[in-house]
Amino acid sequence: MGLKSFIEVHPDSHFPIQNLPFGIFKPEPASDPRPGVAIGDHVLDLAAISSAGLFDGPVLKSSDCFIQPNLNKFLGLGRPAWKEARATIQKLLSSTEPALRDNASLRQKALVPMDKVEMLVPIAIGDYTDFFSSMHHAKNCGTIFRGPENPIPANWFHLPIAYHGRASSIVISGTDIVRPRGQGHPAGNSPPYFGPSQKLDFELEMAAVVGPGNELGKPIDVNEAADHIFGVVLMNDWSARDIQAWEYVPLGPFLGKSFGTTVSPWIVTLDALEPFVCDAPKQNPPPLPYLAETISKNYDISLEVRIKPAGEEHGHVVTKSNFKHLYWTLTQQLAHHTINGCNLRPGDLLGTGTISGPEPESYGCLLELTWNGQNQLSLGGTNRKFLEDGDEVIFTGCSKGNGYNVGFGTCSGKILPSPL
Amino acid sequence: MGLKSFIEVHPDSHFPIQNLPFGIFKPEPASDPRPGVAIGDHVLDLAAISSAGLFDGPVLKSSDCFIQPNLNKFLGLGRPAWKEARATIQKLLSSTEPALRDNASLRQKALVPMDKVEMLVPIAIGDYTDFFSSMHHAKNCGTIFRGPENPIPANWFHLPIAYHGRASSIVISGTDIVRPRGQGHPAGNSPPYFGPSQKLDFELEMAAVVGPGNELGKPIDVNEAADHIFGVVLMNDWSARDIQAWEYVPLGPFLGKSFGTTVSPWIVTLDALEPFVCDAPKQNPPPLPYLAETISKNYDISLEVRIKPAGEEHGHVVTKSNFKHLYWTLTQQLAHHTINGCNLRPGDLLGTGTISGPEPESYGCLLELTWNGQNQLSLGGTNRKFLEDGDEVIFTGCSKGNGYNVGFGTCSGKILPSPL
Ligand SMILES: [Ca+2]
Ligand SMILES: [Ca+2]
Ligand SMILES: [Mg+2]
Ligand SMILES: [Mg+2]
Ligand code: NI
Numbered sequence: 001m002g003l004k005s006f007i008e009v010h011p012d013s014h015f016p017i018q019n020l021p022f023g024i025f026k027p028e029p030a031s032d033p034r035p036g037v038a039i040g041d042h043v044l045d046l047a048a049i050s051s052a053g054l055f056d057g058p059v060l061k062s063s064d065c066f067i068q069p070n071l072n073k074f075l076g077l078g079r080p081a082w083k084e085a086r087a088t089i090q091k092l093l094s095s096t097e098p099a100l101r102d103n104a105s106l107r108q109k110a111l112v113p114m115d116k117v118e119m120l121v122p123i124a125i126g127d128y129t130d131f132f133s134s135m136h137h138a139k140n141c142g143t144i145f146r147g148p149e150n151p152i153p154a155n156w157f158h159l160p161i162a163y164h165g166r167a168s169s170i171v172i173s174g175t176d177i178v179r180p181r182g183q184g185h186p187a188g189n190s191p192p193y194f195g196p197s198q199k200l201d202f203e204l205e206m207a208a209v210v211g212p213g214n215e216l217g218k219p220i221d222v223n224e225a226a227d228h229i230f231g232v233v234l235m236n237d238w239s240a241r242d243i244q245a246w247e248y249v250p251l252g253p254f255l256g257k258s259f260g261t262t263v264s265p266w267i268v269t270l271d272a273l274e275p276f277v278c279d280a281p282k283q284n285p286p287p288l289p290y291l292a293e294t295i296s297k298n299y300d301i302s303l304e305v306r307i308k309p310a311g312e313e314h315g316h317v318v319t320k321s322n323f324k325h326l327y328w329t330l331t332q333q334l335a336h337h338t339i340n341g342c343n344l345r346p347g348d349l350l351g352t353g354t355i356s357g358p359e360p361e362s363y364g365c366l367l368e369l370t371w372n373g374q375n376q377l378s379l380g381g382t383n384r385k386f387l388e389d390g391d392e393v394i395f396t397g398c399s400k401g402n403g404y405n406v407g408f409g410t411c412s413g414k415i416l417p418s419p420l
Numbered sequence: 421m422g423l424k425s426f427i428e429v430h431p432d433s434h435f436p437i438q439n440l441p442f443g444i445f446k447p448e449p450a451s452d453p454r455p456g457v458a459i460g461d462h463v464l465d466l467a468a469i470s471s472a473g474l475f476d477g478p479v480l481k482s483s484d485c486f487i488q489p490n491l492n493k494f495l496g497l498g499r500p501a502w503k504e505a506r507a508t509i510q511k512l513l514s515s516t517e518p519a520l521r522d523n524a525s526l527r528q529k530a531l532v533p534m535d536k537v538e539m540l541v542p543i544a545i546g547d548y549t550d551f552f553s554s555m556h557h558a559k560n561c562g563t564i565f566r567g568p569e570n571p572i573p574a575n576w577f578h579l580p581i582a583y584h585g586r587a588s589s590i591v592i593s594g595t596d597i598v599r600p601r602g603q604g605h606p607a608g609n610s611p612p613y614f615g616p617s618q619k620l621d622f623e624l625e626m627a628a629v630v631g632p633g634n635e636l637g638k639p640i641d642v643n644e645a646a647d648h649i650f651g652v653v654l655m656n657d658w659s660a661r662d663i664q665a666w667e668y669v670p671l672g673p674f675l676g677k678s679f680g681t682t683v684s685p686w687i688v689t690l691d692a693l694e695p696f697v698c699d700a701p702k703q704n705p706p707p708l709p710y711l712a713e714t715i716s717k718n719y720d721i722s723l724e725v726r727i728k729p730a731g732e733e734h735g736h737v738v739t740k741s742n743f744k745h746l747y748w749t750l751t752q753q754l755a756h757h758t759i760n761g762c763n764l765r766p767g768d769l770l771g772t773g774t775i776s777g778p779e780p781e782s783y784g785c786l787l788e789l790t791w792n793g794q795n796q797l798s799l800g801g802t803n804r805k806f807l808e809d810g811d812e813v814i815f816t817g818c819s820k821g822n823g824y825n826v827g828f829g830t831c832s833g834k835i836l837p838s839p840l
Contacts, residue, residue: 216679256760342679
């Protein structure tokens with residue numbers, strides 16, 4: 001590993017000096033939100049570092065991108081700014097650099113214990129898109145809803161299918177989720193019923209955070225798409241399967257999804273994930289030229305979901321998956337999104353879709369894990385078909401390096417009962 | 421009519437003193453964007469009126485809601501502010517009120533000829549939703565795509581179907597639209613093709629502009645929904661039918677829509693439309709209680725679409741429809757949108773869906789008018805199945821009062837060829 005911080009970082013920590021993910025935090029309840037970077041169990045206050053004049057590289061020297069309530073301005077500056085920020089922060093935090101290490105008053109101001117801060121959604125999200133990029137998820141859902149003959153729609157292998165999601169209801173990890181009410185429909189000709197969702201589910205996803213956007217009418221080339229992606233977060237696309245199943249023909253998911261989507265607070269950069277690059281699956285049929293990339297990258301990121309029923313101490317692991325199972329890459333998703341001229345903006349969020357692996361223990365939602373409620377899932381002493389009020393769902397994600405982790409922390413939310 | 425302005429307004433004008441729609445404009449290319457109200461062929465500069473201290477009612481007296489680059493702050497203030505603003509402006513512009521009429525220097529500053537100003541999208545749109553509320557449109561599309569047996573999906577009569585749209589690509593009337601490229605699919609088992617859309621279409625829609633929003637998890641009652649709607653604009657939901665047909669299973673329209681959506685610059689308020697209220701269609705089956713409203717209102721707004729081929733002087737009328745044909749009301753759309761707890765925010769846009777009437781001459785898009793290209797539509801000397809490069813599509817909307825109009829002006833856009 002080599003690189004070491006003067007701040008003590010536990011070997012199990014998700015946030016060593018090799019990671020340096022970006023977020024937005026409030027050091028005190030009354031403080032203004034500001035950018036920060038996670039280091040061990042501390043947050044480095046980038047507004048304080050910036051005000052102290054320590055961002056002295058050519059791109060960031062005279063920028064106010066860290067004196068902002070969200071990361072959008074920094075994201076819009078693009079890869080040169082990101083590289084410079086990472087290099088500056090990595091140097092400042094290293095064990096051999098005295099500028100911060102030996103400045104007690106700046107350390108006091110700029111390093112805040114993580115358990116004292118409030119984390120916020122780190123970006124102003126202009127548009128949120130959710131893809132459908134796991135073949136295993138597509139196959140399982142298709143089999144459940146449309147039967148085992150041709151479970152995967154004909155278009156699926158030709159384009160990364162996606163839908164526009166709801167931006168307003170994206171919330172930060174730790175926010176409670178109110179069980180949605182809505183219409184469902186029993187089989188046959190009976191009328192729809194109305195009430196609290198009876199099939200509340202999570203979806204294990206990750207999401208790319210867009211950096212520089214593109215002008216309306218000007219697509220982004222797939223081989224340049226990586227320069228438009230700042231990093232990745234964990235995302236729980238909470239889903240009400242009964243509402244979704246009744247409403248989604250012919251225009252897709254709407255109220256079955258829009259009641260809440262939870263993101264993790266720390267955006268792990270593609271630079272930090274570079275050591276964990278792996279080959280993307282071979283695509284057959286070969287993609288059309290606008291989706292055919294010179295280098296097709298996935299990332300080896302272990303993902304885990306726990307459910308913690310009300311009153312219990314610990315969560316029970318219900319699935320283990322990995323980002324590398326995705327069929328369509330992040331760069332293909334982004335290039336496809338813009339091929340029609342659609343403009344992306346800094347801070348846009350591109351969900352991967354549920355990340356299911358090939359084995360039943362790696363399925364990314366309860367719909368698949370219980371096969372639409374046909375089976376029970378054991379949580380030690382109790383069982384689940386779908387989520388119950390009081391259940392807390394906790395995602396973690398982590399890439400294991402040689403003696404260090406590049407992790408995402410957690411992405412969690414607890415289910416509250418529907419209003420009466 | 422009675423009410424009269426000291427500003428001369430032609431009897432055919434869409435913008436007499438009875439209307440007073442709100443927009444955002446720049447008086448000069450280098451000016452800051454600011455709120456304005458249309459009066460005849462002038463724009464009243466609300467920033468100038470506000471700075472002159474003429475908004476002297478209790479709600480607006482000390483508000484900076486008109487010193488803003490968009491209307492969101494004003495929209496968020498709700499109906500008391502909207503009523504007060506309308507009363508103040510109507511009084512200021514009336515023939516009997518001297519405050520503005522007899523103040524030459526203020527008139528000079530605050531009344532700008534409409535043909536000199538640049539209009540902008542009047543709201544920062546956090547989320548854009550498109551409904552599917554015309555039964556005739558649903559029936560025609562269903563017949564074209566899925567055949568004449570059960571063309572309308574079973575859920576359609578139970579809930580206002582909708583999908584999340586793309587907010588970033590919403591543009592103001594007059595903006596050119598680049599023909600999107602994308603994948604289409606011929607019949608049978610052949611592979612998809614890629615190229616400029618061969619079935620580019622318009623969709624004649626209107627859209628409600630949301631005022632005060634709601635907290636996540638707290639639905640809005642259908643009988644209170646009108647207080648959350650500020651007004652209405654014309655909207656062209658440009659659609660690439662070949663891209664849409666291939667991509668939309670199972671998650672709905674995506675790139676077939678997201679390349680551009682055009683809105684008209686003037687938001688006509690529900691207060692101005694009140695004289696044109698008419699009964700909404702009787703709904704059978706009766707809606708579930710959360711959608712059953714005490715008073716179900718539609719509006720009598722005549723709509724017309726012209727296509728003007730490149731090089732021609734005038735457009736040819738291709739359809740005449742009316743807002744009153746919608747099956748689901750604006751208030752039902754809004755209540756449904758929030759019933760799962762989804763939060764709306766000021767400035768959100770809720771499209772009605774294509775407004776088709778019962779007769780073939782009132783269909784709201786070329787897909788229906790040419791029955792997916794099976795028939796030709798005559799534009800005088802030339803014919804159309806779908807839109808050609810250089811075509812300009814012009815929507816108008818107007819309610820006819822007793823001696824005056826409450827109109828929407830136009831919503832237009834011209835098709836540019838795809839990039840190579
Ligand atoms: Ca999803
Ligand atoms: Ca539409
Ligand atoms: Mg969601
Ligand atoms: Mg559109
Ligand atoms: Ni400390």
